[in-house]
């Protein structure tokens with residue numbers, strides 16, 4: 001009986017402390033190295049907004065302390081006392097000098113903040129002074145496509161960039177004329193490398209980005225774009241110039257065609273022809289020769305050069321690929337059957353999945 005009382009008393013306290021611990025863990029995770037943290041900039045275009053956040057936060061803090069301090073002072077000083085006779089305090093109305101002061105000071109603060117803010121916006125979207133590289137970013141429901149016009153490279157989910165080079169992103173959302181269900185706004189945000197910019201159907205928006213150090217920088221779609229908005233992540237991988245050139249050389253090499261009679265060759269055949277079911281090739285591209293064309297689904301030419309897939313929410317490995325082909329909706333909510341978005345369930349047999357996965361894993 002006594003024990004039960006004790007446990008009843010301690011359990012709310014215990015749950016409160018576990019909530020606190022959880023909060024602390026979330027906070028610490030947010031400060032980690034590979035996290036989405038605009039307070040830990042890794043390049044000049046992220047440094048700018050960061051250098052603006054800090055003074056604005058300090059000003060806000062000073063205003064907060066001042067206002068809260070005055071409220072607490074007034075509450076304590078003018079509280080009802082025991083000898084209070086219930087009469088109203090002296091009523092005051094209108095004080096021109098005070099009103100001018102408390103209008104002018106905030107106006108000056110806002111005008112002061114506006115100057116570097118507007119300047120910063122233009123720095124984020126105007127052409128960089130130094131030599132830069134262009135990457136086109138296209139927002140699809142629900143993944144980011146990256147196209148390198150200088151090299152004619154298409155890739156998805158992971159954008160590869162060289163360090164110390166300004167990268168100019170020319171961004172838009174997938175053409176609603178091509179797919180009526182695509183016409184929505186997305187937003188591209190890699191907090192440690194750049195500001196945040198919307199991707200708008202039928203328009204081109206610009207954003208500059210630069211990484212000082214090689215590394216893997218994570219981000220995500222930051223504008224609600226439907227069912228799998230939360231499953232629309234992005235990665236930017238910054239490499240040394242040498243590694244970047246190696247990557248370009250790989251990506252501009254056509255995909256290997258598997259030797260006849262192998263499981264991979266069977267997979268390639270299924271990729272192009274699934275009988276009366278829609279073939280993979282009607283949405284995806286594996287570039288073998290001729291022109292490289294954009295398609296509605298991610299380019300798979302060098303699929304296995306990437307680490308993640310499905311909007312960068314799953315590791316790119318055999319087990320995940322298998323499940324993806326077996327039942328894509330179990331790994332990412334898309335509802336192709338309802339709205340024609342994302343990856344359909346192609347009702348593949350286990351033998352077909354074996355062959356297709358073998359083929360995909362060979363696309364290095």
Ligand code: CUA
Pocket residue numbers: 139140142185186187221222223224225226228229230232
């Ligand atoms: Cu795309 Cu949210």
